[in-house]
Amino acid sequence: MSVVGANYSYWITIVLMVGGMYILIARGNLLKKLLGLAVLQSSVYLLYIAPGKLIGGTAPIIAEGYAVYSNPLPHVLILTAIVVGVATLALGLAIVVRIREAYGSIEEEEILARDRADDDEAR
Amino acid sequence: MKDDLILRVVSKLTMPFMLLFALYVQFHGDFGPGGGFQAGVIAAAAIVFYGITFGLAAAQRLVPEIVVERLLAAGVLLYAGVGLAGILLGGNYLDYFVLGADTVAGQHRGIFWVEAGVGLTVAGVMLKLFYMFASRGRDAGDA
Amino acid sequence: MAATVVALALQRNLFGAVVLFSIYSFLMATVLVALDAVDVAMTEAAVGAGVSTVLLLGALYLVGGMEAKPLVRPLLPLVLSIAVGAVLAYGMQGLPGFSDPQAPIHVHVAARYLAEAPRETGVPNVVTAVLASYRGYDTLGETVVVFTAGAGVIALLRRRKRK
Structure with a gap:
């Protein structure tokens, strides 16, 4: 019981990570895959931030009257990771938009079927 | 959404405050939560909000695309330039200690300009992304 | 969540x-x-x-x-995801407990950042200090990544606008 109680944040991280991974693998829709990837990514944010917290501590902005601060290093890493995450998400979306324009679909199965048909024609 | 009176009025009322808040976040980032990344995103969000309410063309009149493109390159160059300034003043690359009268002032100045560079780049990229996706849709709709 | x-x-x-x-x-x-x-x-x-x-x-x-509705029930991905979850749960047992002050993350550079950053940089927000100063190269890299992603999107979506 204490294992579950003390490491609650890890359990949430695992659930989010597995959920994101499931969406990423199981869904054929490319936009949905990107959403799954984003969920997977944000589970990593939690994995980094949660260990940095100290109970009774405060945000790492030095001020009079506080002695305990949470760890600033993961905050820095994740801060940049979030912004880079959205930039790469946009890049992925741009590729999806181009795929849609080229194939008329963003379903993996249909795209593969069209590719196979094209290959057969070429032969 | 151009004809919705409430949206027009509210967006006109709130936009200056959003931009002001972006500046606050940018320059107060040394003392409170905030910094270049957040400020850039908030500034871009204000313009995006304007663009959603009044249409893409209005937003592009307000902040022309050419300005946005210059902006996002200028941010990276500013950041790299701060590093080069460190070398020119006799230190290492991205060494802020030599930028000011004493080391603390130099650090402060270096952090300020670096954050400004980050803010410019992020704002430019986010706004440019919005313009690209939105204009793509408009062209496809016209065709 | x-x-x-x-x-x-x-x-x-x-x-x-x-x-x-x-x-x-x-x-x-x-x-x-x-x-x-x-x-x-x-x-x-x-x-x-x-x-x-x-x-x-x-x-x-x-x-x-x-x-579109998937053609087959996605059973294999489900099994795979649960297996990965189980491995993660197993690995989690070795991690330090929540809010443990002696965890490795709190005993290396972080303590120094918290103690020295306000004095060395004059910036009370340690996150900003570490972001822009101690890890300046890191952040320069991240900024370039954001810039590159923006350039990539421009390259991918620009063509139709030109006509």
């Missing part, structure tokens, strides 16, 4: 999925506030719930609405 992810997995309407993702980002931001990561929470709220929702909706408008 976990419930939102489950709903996201089940939602077949892509517009609904985007809205759920936005809700998820906002919940994540509140969790980050609770974990004392105010800078990160601010970024997550602005980026995750704000800008990425706008971008997703913009892309959604271009690619259109519904997700």
Whole structure:
């Protein structure tokens, strides 16, 4: 019981990570895959931030009257990771938009079927 | 959404405050939560909000695309330039200690300009992304 | 938050999925506030719930609405995901407990940053100090990545505008 109680944040991280991974693998829709990837990514944010917290501590902005601060290093890493995450998400979306324009679909199965048909024609 | 009176009025009322808040976040980032990344995103969000309410063309009149493109390159160059300034003043690359009268002032100045560079780049990229996706849709709709 | 992810997995309407993702980002931001990561929470709220929702909706408008029903039940991915989850849960047993002051993360450079950053840089917000000064190269790299991603999107989506 204490294992579950003390490491609650890890359990949430695992659930989010597995959920994101499931969406990423199981869904054929490319936009949905990107959403799954984003969920997977944000589970990593939690994995980094949660260990940095100290109970009774405060945000790492030095001020009079506080002695305990949470760890600033993961905050820095994740801060940049979030912004880079959205930039790469946009890049992925741009590729999806181009795929849609080229194939008329963003379903993996249909795209593969069209590719196979094209290959057969070429032969 | 151009004809919705409430949206027009509210967006006109709130936009200056959003931009002001972006500046606050940018320059107060040394003392409170905030910094270049957040400020850039908030500034871009204000313009995006304007663009959603009044249409893409209005937003592009307000902040022309050419300005946005210059902006996002200028941010990276500013950041790299701060590093080069460190070398020119006799230190290492991205060494802020030599930028000011004493080391603390130099650090402060270096952090300020670096954050400004980050803010410019992020704002430019986010706004440019919005313009690209939105204009793509408009062209496809016209065709 | 976990419930939102489950709903996201089940939602077949892509517009609904985007809205759920936005809700998820906002919940994540509140969790980050609770974990004392105010800078990160601010970024997550602005980026995750704000800008990425706008971008997703913009892309959604271009690619259109519904997700096709999968042809086979996705049993293999489910089994695989659960297996990975089990491995992660096993690995988690070796990690230090929540809010343990003796955990490795708290005993290396972080203590020095907290003790020295205000004196060395004159900036009370340690996150800003570490971001821009101690890890300046890192942040320069991240800025270049953001720039490159923007340039990539411009390159991918520009062509039609020219005519």
